Amino acid sequence: MSDTDLSVPFRQRAGSALGDKHLQEALTIATTKFIGLRREAFGEFPEGERLRDMAREIKEATLQHLDRYVDQLIDSVERLGGHVHYATTPEEARRVVLDIAARTGARLAVKSKSMASEEIHLNEALEAAGVIPIETDLGEYIIQLAHERPSHIIAPAIHKTKGQVADLFAKELGRQVAADPEELTRIARVELRQKFLDADLGITGANFAVADSGTVVLVTNEGNGRMVTSLPRVHVAVMGVEKVVPSMTDLMVFLQILAKSATGQKLSVYTTLVRGPRRAGELEGPDEFHLVLLDNGRIRQIAGPLREALYCLRCGACLNVCPVYRQIGGHAYGYTYPGPIGILLTAMLEGPGSVKDLAHASSLCGACADACPVRIDIPRMLVELRREVDEARIASWTERLAYRLMETILASPTLYRWSKPLARLLQRPFARDGRIRSVPLAFGEWTRTRDLPAVARQTFQERWPELQNPTATPGSSTATGEPCDRSRLAPESGHPRPKPDSRHPLQ
Amino acid sequence: MVTCLGDMFFPEVGVSVTRLLRRLGVTVEFPQGQTCCGQPMFNSGYHAGAARVAARTVELFRDAEHVVVPSGSCAYMVRHEYPALLRDTPARAEAERLAGRTYELSQFLVRVLGKTRFKASVTGRVTYHDSCHLLRGLRESEAPRTLLRNLDGAELVELPGGDECCGFGGSFSVRLPEVSTQILDKKLRNIEATGAACVVACDSGCLMQMGGGLGRRRSKVRPLHLAELLDGDER
Known part of the structure; x- marks a missing residue:
């Protein structure tokens, strides 16, 4: 499985993604479609907003007493004849699953889509232990064939075009395959059917687990979740404890x-409710049912700054609307969970040091918080992470110095006032018609692709004395003769710049 | 509050705001010693520095009845971040008072003064870019549109994807300039497709970003702050 190379700086990883034509095509099509569908769905659903508030409140209240609900869940599942395992670390979680596989003599495992299993790198562990894992969600199946990782929480192969998928299938089958989604799905279905029947172990995630009934809930669209939970002898569900x-x-x-x-x-097309193993008299279901509750840094955050990230339902809406994700896709982020929520989850799982650069992979536009069904304030927490990065002094010394300098200037009106003539002096070799097209140092990052406005020959503060007297009309020389007139802002001929007049208030 | 970008790069915006407000009978004062609201430091995580600058700003505007800001993101900073940022400082009470009296320009015109009819400084089609902090931070999409729809002399055409970020994001624009630029390119293609002569926004950051991109492509479309557009000849 090819992992993103984290030794390559994030900016460079993002840059490669920007240059990947297939990725750009696939991302634009898919995210645009998702955005429209989501908007439509909530548009037709007036109760939506209220339910979002309710969902958030339920999450808040549940986390307050998570220990109680987890105990209740364990009791409920055990009463149904299932087993619950609590794993503090990914190693522990892998060990639990491998032990179950070994004890039951499992050789083949079918999996339905699960980000928690990605988080603990379960497939590699299974392979190393001689158990063949087969992903049965179509998107997961595709990326397993490609030896890649999911690039989206619910659409793991979102980064691939149908043409790329057809090529992948053709290589696997050794024959020509049309780039037709229906045909591709049919092929995957045929390939997977026998695997479901042969598998010893069914591995799933869980979208929810209900404490008072012991019900594990899987939300899928392909029906593979049902096959995975009903055909193999043993079912293991791996779920984040929150x-x-x-x-x-x-x-x-x-x-x-x-x-x-x-x-x-x-x-979704299928909502699968699983309650323990097959009981006497039932025709379907596994002999054994195991629920693995994964902590991996979650419990610590109940009282931590990233608490709200524990409300996440893993719907992927914040990825679809994020302008950064829409340009670079999921792999560039480099960790299991991509996109805005992924940055928070990465910080939760790997520590804030891991997101030193990722914490800045957001324009803080707020589209994520707006789309989130439980209204997680992702931008606020990204700023919070940036603060942690500052306080831990892990940003580069040049950056810290620059911000210290900024603070010194902005905290002193005198220094601020004098910075302007200084800036005008420094920009003189670069500015033309009020625009700077190229400039060295950090600002060069701006001017490589964008013009930079020059510091005005007279800033607003410097103009205020003449504006101060409301009856003294600033002459046309002031209005049109603004020396640094941004020429592109100058009025078109025939529409003279408005004459300033302040003597006759409209009211 | 003229804001740092408004002061240094777009002084005409402040001049337009002053003229507009005076014409409406508002006494405009400009407290001396203004620098910046602290948002650049705050958003990058340098909260101690941001708090120092914010405390100064709070003090400067102590006596103002209303504080009008021609920038959605700076108004958002004062309204929504100042109280928490200065929570454990002596400026706390004053910060909360300031937050309650601070308005982005379009909100002040429409929601405080109740003024919606202005004469445009340009004619023809204009399109409007929703600045993220005004739209999703201050939850304001109507006030600027009300002003634009009622404009005498200019016609508003809606911008496809108008609610999507322009890619500025403060330091984001230079930390990840390639991503920022690609987001911008999409925005500019949408703007150009409207056939509008001007793209109007209520935030100097967005105007710097979009203006920078339009300038580089030598586009005919002009970036314009709402204040400049509303500042037409008096009827």
């Missing part, structure tokens, strides 16, 4: 907004 919800009533709140946020569907 995904427990108190009751079925609470679950209904989430189900009404999850698919709408993710794909714009009213509900």
